[in-house]
Amino acid sequence: MSTVAFITARGLFGRRRALLLLPLPVLLIGLAAICRAYGVSPDMWGQAVIVGLGLVVVLPVVALIVGTGVLGSEVDDGTIVHILTKPLPRYEIILAKYGVAALVTAVVAAVPLFITGVLAGSVKLGAALVVASVIGAFAYSALFLLFSLLSRRPVLVGLVYILVWEGLLGNFVSGTKNLAVGQYVITIADKIAPTAILESTIGLTTAIVMSALFIVLGTLAAVNRLSSFSVAGETS
């Protein structure tokens, strides 16, 4: 593990905001378990819990908390300077932080989604959700890491992306679906394990190619941005 990744991981789990990662996955599994315990048919709750809560809320929000936590908080409190004053190529720093963000997001989101998928249908559905949410974790993390370098309020920008772009506009303007990570995740899971719970709105190829584009372009833009990192706003 690189030193940057080590410091990043220690910083992520050493902060109180790491606790924010717990409630959502617990809620997801809890709801599915309750429905299952009371014998409610998955047709009644599957879509609401898996898509409405799991893929639309848990996955992007976890990615937002982690993705902005690995870099945004260091930029915010100035500790990033200790990492930047080292002769490390900037891609090494970004890749270490990106790796930590994507892996942590993948684990925190995929495990409860797998359990929920199994409770709602089959192991196959659970596995499909794991694959889709891991890809989603990588795409979202690239985006939110970039937001940390583009804005001083990355959490706010990320929330606007999740709520307005993916949540609101996605329902009214069909074109935005091609530029929404959430849609790629649903599509990929649906194509692996077709059920009534998941309804894909775009093609599988589009979903895979666009996810790859988000990951590659987001990371490249973040590397470029970090190379020109300015300590701004101080004139004394």
Added chain:
Amino acid sequence: MTTQTLPAETPTTTGVVELSTVSRWYGNVVAVNDISMSLHPGVTGLLGPNGAGKTTVLHMMAGFLSPSKGTVTIDGKPTWRNPEIYRDLGLVTEREAVHGFLTARQFVTACAKMQKLPDPAAAAQRALELVEMTGAAERRIETFSKGMRQRTRVAAALVHEPRVLLLDEPFNGMDPRQRMHMMELLHRLGDNGHTILFSSHILEEVEQVAGLVQVIVAGRLAASGDYRKIRRLMTNRPHVFAVRSSDDRRLAVALIAEKSVAGIEIEANGLTVRASDYGSFTRVLPRIALDQGIRLRQVVPSDESLESVFSYLLEG
């Protein structure tokens, strides 16, 4: 505005750190205006009032800001967008943010690893010894006092033994003992051939550590060179005193005959005396008052703020 550049007692060869006609502006605000300077091995003080542009200059040297105009180089290599310079450069920022969840040793060792040093543990030990932090090295940084944090950050900046060390207001918030310790450390590093630049807005700090100074006022280089010469220039300027006494008019008459007094204004609430020589005036005033039987109620140097000293340098 004229710049008083004094003949510096440094070699005329290219410096380790070079600023060549550097300006930096933020929108319409000019933070640094056409500054050129060379830094050589030894300790140099970057002196100037708050808001003069010291941090901006340091950030440009450290590769954290691009100059809007001009070039900033270390060993001939540009500092902007060039992480390679950090092999030869250490930076201690004014902001004291550190990864508080690490112990001092973990933090300094992590810095050594990121510098890709062959033996990070030994390098960290050496750096911690240099700043006398080995005793508390196993404690988490968040439990440290300000001075201990500062020393830990200096250890981290020195772990790879850089040729150039930049420190932004390193004495801020330190107690006198820590201050003395830091001054000794900078002296030692300067004597060992490191090129050290530290910024400060306090004359006395610079006086004690640096032989050479670069004075920045309002974004411009106001003076540059040997500290003593600049100091003389500063002390020889006219000084303004606000004086109140039991008989202002009689005191004014007696004072005007004095050589060290350049001018007097009689105002409703006392005298404003312009003295051409600080030392002689402050010696002669009590004697005259005593001779005349006048009781002095108040003698206040009214332009002793650093800003006025600096603006005098600019007027020159």
